[in-house]
Amino acid sequence: MVIKLGVIGYGGMGKWHAKNAPRAGVEIAAVCDIVEERRKEAEAEGYKLYKSAEALLADPNVNTVVLTVPNYLHKEMCLKAAAAGKNVITEKPAAMNVAELDEMEAACKKAGVFLTAHQNRRWDKDMLIVKKAYDEGFLGNIFTIESKLHSGNGYMHEWHIYKKYGGGMIYDWGVHLIDQILFILPGVKITSLYADVKNVLHEEVDDYFKIIMKMSNGITVHIELSTYILEYQPRWLAAGDKGTLIVKSFGCDGNIYRTGQMLEKLPPQITETVAGPTRQFAPIPPGGIVTEPLPEVKSDWVDFYENVSAVLNGKEESKIKITEVRRVLAVMEAVRKSAETGQAVVPGQE
Numbered sequence: 001m002v003i004k005l006g007v008i009g010y011g012g013m014g015k016w017h018a019k020n021a022p023r024a025g026v027e028i029a030a031v032c033d034i035v036e037e038r039r040k041e042a043e044a045e046g047y048k049l050y051k052s053a054e055a056l057l058a059d060p061n062v063n064t065v066v067l068t069v070p071n072y073l074h075k076e077m078c079l080k081a082a083a084a085g086k087n088v089i090t091e092k093p094a095a096m097n098v099a100e101l102d103e104m105e106a107a108c109k110k111a112g113v114f115l116t117a118h119q120n121r122r123w124d125k126d127m128l129i130v131k132k133a134y135d136e137g138f139l140g141n142i143f144t145i146e147s148k149l150h151s152g153n154g155y156m157h158e159w160h161i162y163k164k165y166g167g168g169m170i171y172d173w174g175v176h177l178i179d180q181i182l183f184i185l186p187g188v189k190i191t192s193l194y195a196d197v198k199n200v201l202h203e204e205v206d207d208y209f210k211i212i213m214k215m216s217n218g219i220t221v222h223i224e225l226s227t228y229i230l231e232y233q234p235r236w237l238a239a240g241d242k243g244t245l246i247v248k249s250f251g252c253d254g255n256i257y258r259t260g261q262m263l264e265k266l267p268p269q270i271t272e273t274v275a276g277p278t279r280q281f282a283p284i285p286p287g288g289i290v291t292e293p294l295p296e297v298k299s300d301w302v303d304f305y306e307n308v309s310a311v312l313n314g315k316e317e318s319k320i321k322i323t324e325v326r327r328v329l330a331v332m333e334a335v336r337k338s339a340e341t342g343q344a345v346v347p348g349q350e
């Protein structure tokens with residue numbers, strides 16, 4: 001079976017799916033949007049067009065839909081699509097909360113259709129480098145992982161700035177950053193989570209969060225996002241007892257740092273610095289730290305749709321399982337709870 005995709009919502013991501021999914025052999029069967037200007041844009045690309053999701057869902061040629069509408073509409077659209085017998089790929093966040101996702105999953109199960117979420121940042125090379133370090137152990141025992149995303153772009157726009165539409169950065173990027181950590185550390189539980197969430201520039205929705213998670217294997221995870229930290233910090237830091245890895249940006253620039261022999265042989269000594277005497281925190285002498293290039297990783301996002309296609313043809317398991325999607329939503333709920341109460345919490349993990 002070939003995926004004959006109906007794109008519900010032809011905004012930023014709707015256009016992106018329509019343009020890129022065909023790389024995996026997907027046919028774009030139809031597109032819909034309630035806004036005329038968007039429909040004109042779709043028409044210019046030659047897509048079969050509908051004015052509403054309901055009309056698109058009645059098209060027998062569409063066997064799968066991708067939900068690229070604002071977050072608050074994912075559940076409603078999913079239930080309609082399932083009732084129409086279509087497989088569902090929902091954009092992230094799959095739902096506004098765990099309860100909504102459970103309804104979506106139940107409806108898809110009842111209708112005998114497939115449900116997955118477009119957690120596309122599992123294919124990001126910057127993250128996969130950190131995953132490789134964890135899987136292969138070349139940093140020794142990792143004790144901390146920091147995932148940071150800072151931007152000077154400041155303001156969000158349109159529906160993203162309203163709570164009722166599912167705006168805010170926890171929904172927008174928190175879902176990716178949490179999913180990536182759980183993907184890097186499969187089978188590892190969160191024993192404790194503390195979060196701080198702020199509205200720095202936006203009245204209604206969050207635009208800063210810091211999440212600290214203590215993991216059952218001893219790793220401490222720090223996730224920090226801000227739309228308004230103006231000097232970028234490295235996207236990733238992973239530190240183990242055999243080295244430190246820094247990935248500076250999505251572009252995968254960075255290094256592995258290890259102690260050179262010279263530093264290991266230095267006897268403990270007091271060093272005078274401009275800030276006073278210190279043993280551990282003096283500047284490291286030349287040659288004390290050696291750098292290595294980051295490992296190469298291979299990844300192509302097209303694998304997402306190839307996997308969906310293989311699942312629908314009974315050849316593979318889904319790479320984005322609803323159990324994983326549910327766990328991420330549960331962690332997002334724990335983030336809000338911790339931020340509201342000021343207390344550390346233990347998220348639901350199953």
Ligand SMILES: NC(=O)c1ccc[n+]([C@@H]2O[C@H](COP(=O)([O-])OP(=O)(O)OC[C@H]3O[C@@H](n4cnc5c(N)ncnc54)[C@H](O)[C@@H]3O)[C@@H](O)[C@H]2O)c1
Binds near residue numbers: 091
């Ligand atoms: N995976 C990613 O990398 C990524 C990146 C950006 C956004 N997203 C997600 O994609 C989804 C869409 O975000 P976006 O940035 O494309 O938003 P957008 O505002 O650019 O596009 C949404 C489109 O949906 C249309 N729409 C609204 N209600 C509709 C309805 N009832 N029926 C049909 N069309 C309707 C709007 O007119 C608009 O064209 C969100 O869930 C968002 O979180 C994912």
